[in-house]
Amino acid sequence: MSALEDIQRQVMWNRLIAVVEEQAQTMIRTAFSTTVREAGDLSAGIFDLQGRMLAQAVTGTPGHVNSMMESVGHFLRKFPAETMQPGDHLITNDPWLGTGHLHDLTVVTPAFHQGRLVALFANTAHVIDVGGLGMGPEGRSVFEEGLYIPIVKCFEAGKPNATFFDFLRAGTRQPVELEGDVYSLCACNEAGARRLVGMLDEFRLDGIDALATHIFESSRRATLEQIALLPPGRFAAEIWSDGYEAPIRLSAAMTIAADGITVDFAGTSGLSGRGINVPAAYA
Template identity: 40%
Template sequence: MARSHPMDGVELEILWSNLIGIVTERAKALQRIAFSPIVREAGDLACALFDQRGRMVVQANTGTPGHINSLAFAGAHLVRLFKDRCEPGDVLITNDPWLSAGHFFDITILTPIFDGEKLLAYIGSTIHHTDIGGYGIGAGARDVHEEGLWIPPLKLYERGKPSAMLHDIIRHNVRTPDAVFGDLSAQVSSGEAAAEHLVTLCERYGIADIETLSDEIISRSEEATRNAIRKLKPGTYHGEAVFDVPGGEVITLRTAVTVDTESGSIIVDFDGSSSQTTTGINVVLNYTHAYSTFAIRSCLNPELPNNTGSLAPIEVRAPVGSIVNCAYPAPVNARHVVGMYVPMPILKALHQVMPERVLAEGSGAVWTIQIQGRRANGEAFTSSMFNYSGGMGARAGKPGPSATCYPTGVAAVPIEILEAAMPIVFDRKELRPGSGGKGRMQGGDGQIIQFHMLTEHPWLLNAVPSRLDRGPDGIDGGLAGAPGRFLVNGKSVSEARKLTMQAGDVVLLETPGGGGYGKPG
């Protein structure tokens, strides 16, 4: 029997802790059972619970900002599109870049949670899949249709049965179907388990659904965020970040951050930033919003729950057709190359408001490497994307951590895993001493990675390094970090396109160091 009495603080805390436990447990289970090392080893995923209105109520304690906050949009879109059309056993899917996380590799699964025939809520996850066909993770495709399989919002399962047609379409459009369906199955099964736990929770505490609970959580989160904004100095503050990307193109991100203490809101406007480009580094607004809100909330009130309520007071604007709000059919597969720089100009603007809480520029985007080729027996392989970070920018009171990428938080796939999964040998993996910028607090150092392939066949290299010409800026008088270097057989390379490599070729990466904070002593 459902209860109707008001929810007190003790009851709210008990139910909130239970929701956190359900979602976090499912995210960790998903990470354990995923086929893809980029999920299993690097934690490139997000998991969240949504109410009947498609509002993100609670996220797991693990995940990456680009996935988590983009999942808030993806879940809301799927709930809107399938409103009153879901039945027990249905599972929804999409990787539409403009509706979800910004490129085809990130597939969102949303499972409606039913108690009998009554809809209670939704559980959603987004993970990076190893393969989605098409060009691969690099920036060389000329439009989005060259980049891989586009899955519009559809039902992957209907009344508990797989959609045979959709499964066949996916299977025939990817290079490694067993791995792709292994990861899809991990997402689906983790959602099913979360659904069972939520139904049990509702029965245990006698609640008909989570709508009253979600209202309480979201309204409290929003009000707490607005109150934190009201304590800031009102005004409009400007920041700019300039960096080079594959092919040598220079990108500028400009922000105007307006703090409105009367309404308790912040507007981040990217007017004046670079226009979208012909290479696949363009960013959809969802992804821009994800990293913008992360940058603000990590400085403003990081201890608050991250949900629809805490995100509501932050508005993100960018001109359509800009590099951070690209228009169809712009290529987007390497959107992280620009997207992970989004916090940098915002932090420079916030330095004028809360200097003790920001950090200097870091290396920016992780350097992503994807390899395709054939083993000695002719069997094809596609590497899981492996990410290498540079140094993190220094903080006001602490140096920047080395080989740590802000803002993504994703880890590198261990070299032992990569060497076991494909014919690759890593000759070096070590810190790059002295690459962090000097300052009162020094920026973190980058790292050095060298590898070659054990194959007699030519192989393909998708590499998207950035900051090869200009290192990360210091702040408050701190010096810049060292730029990176990307070498093939000892020669510098900066290409947006996929490279054809030969047996015996040696690849060397030297990632940038982070910027320093404050004038050197």
Template identity: 40%
Template sequence: MDSIELEILWSNLIGIVTERAKALQRIAFSPVVREAGDLACALFDQRGRMVAQANTGTPGHINSLAIAGKHLVSLFDGKCEPGDILITNDPWLSAGHFFDITILTPIFRDAKLLAYIGSTIHHTDIGGYGIGAGARDVHEEGLWIPPLKFYEKGKPNETLHAIIRQNVRTPDAVFGDFSAQVSSGQAAADHLIALCERYGLEDIEALSDEVIRRSEEAMRGAIRKLTPGTYHGESSFDVPGGDVITLKSAVTVDADSGTIIVDFTGSSPQTNVGINVVKNYTHAYSTFAVRSSLNPDLPNNTGSLAPIEVRAPEGSILNCSYPAPVNARHVVGMYVPMPILKALHQVVPDRVLAEGSGAVWTMQVQGSRASGEAFTSAMFNYSGGMGARARKPGLSATCYPTGVAAVPIEILESAMPIVFDRKELRRGSGGAGRERGGDGQIIQFRLNTEAPWWLNAVPSRLDKGPDGIDGGHSGASGRFRVNGEDVNSVRKLAMNPGDVVVLETPGGGGFGE
């Protein structure tokens, strides 16, 4: 396949998945999808290999979707018919917790399977405990949907739909998001069929082979430029409840084969609160850290991910075993790049960041309106400061590595009885250095309700701020207060009318003396 033909076809593929991702975002019901972009959309070939991903989405979803798609294609190989749509939120097969639901649509032209289009989004509610870390095992956390057919021959699986509707608090919002995923997948199918007809393609297998081959060769080429060896990094941070988690990475560069092995042996064991991480999610953020440091312009697909191997001992906090609770897995998962970047600093010192604030601070409120109608917010996120770069300061109120934005407070106030009194940068919270870390932010809110309400809050770094690098200073640690009192709890908080919540997110570490 010559380069011009490949570029034309590749541009079409990227256009299809990106257009569908943006359409999904526009029509989604959940604010965390519609406003914050907590989603992923990707195209898979007949063998379940991710060929192209949209240019919008979050690393934790995108690279987990690559694995989820492969699992679903393997499980339903030869069992799909036109009009079938597949679904799962199995944490160990997909994105790591029940809220992230993957929909995979087989694309048929007449009776011939062409490819698959898949999406993963964070849903408003999935029953159970909620987004917090307080559940004692995975079964307390919500509804577990094994790999099933969500639609069969174009008709809804009525039994499955009824089970889901009965087990969530906000079924209209949940099924509104399902409709967004299903309709965007169907539109993508129409566009891919049109592409094949326009260019005389029987399927996309030859195109997929070429894209994946070139992507893998380019990634191996970037790795071969590095100095061979094993490099170590370590990151420690406190989590809800005050426990300290340590992540250790050994990054081995094999220049002969063009591979990198990231080994997390020695990291903390899994815990009894819902911050454990499945290996898919660990793999997603590990590959993101390596790729963004070495060759960020490469297409993100099965080819460019293939040269990066991720290892984590089973039963560790980065490869937890069933039935570990996982609903707040992002609290640890978003720290995965930090020890990798510290290791890569020894190889490519000008391409990495100092430690940032880590995970976004996730909030979820539940209660009843004056009318008695129940409400449940989708999670809304607040970032601390990003770590400084070698030649630029860290960005304020910006969380590396996630791509999730904050839901605007106007949207939240219009959707539920919440009032924000304060939202501003936390000046001076970034660590000093040749380049300064980004500042965190201060947010104050309360609920305008006469009834008690519940708060799921998942802050981290309340005791220890992010490390600087290369002589840079640490960023400030965070604070979480209710009615002026510091709180550090893993459990869902029972709140009263008039209670005031104040968040002060951490600042990023500085870079250089």
């Protein structure tokens, strides 16, 4: 790669970050949820067709960003990329496939350029109410916490899934606000997709595959360079928290090596019977 090509790809990478930041800001401007509007409890990003995240918005929370990064792959296993069409929007709040609890909705939207699927946009947001006991640790099962949405299409080919929205409104104390939030999440993905199409036209690109390769290779190289500056070895620590039934211990041992960092949580307290456990998506 020439120096000029490297510069051009860095410019496009920065533009991609601007695209997803506008995606996030669109959600903040249109969301009904005060947690989104006032606290930025959201994430927004763009993914390749393998479900790998290329860029994420600066606006958002780290917990959402990391779990959303894993969740898009689950969407693709349910709805492979070749089955998607313009105007589709997929949604879930499955805590094990999405972002940890039922109040967090994740929406995935395909982006098309010149009739060809080129990327996926995804976001996660904390909505106002999904029924059940509400927020808090009181529930003894996920079914007590509210409406459980598997991975489904809330919009198909641009048309709302009427059955989905009937179930959604029936399962919440605030049907207007929750439905409005779903529309907001879909709209912000569409805003990102429009900006991506404009970017591809501006740079005369057919897709983002070459840029994705540059992003992944550069990110991995830079990460390993920084890890190499750390002292190798194993470092362990633990803290205690109040828990619910009894105090809980959180333990972690970090092993630093030349090829990466691993974290072992052995020694951490077992599962609680209340809603304070952490799903693998947060690990």
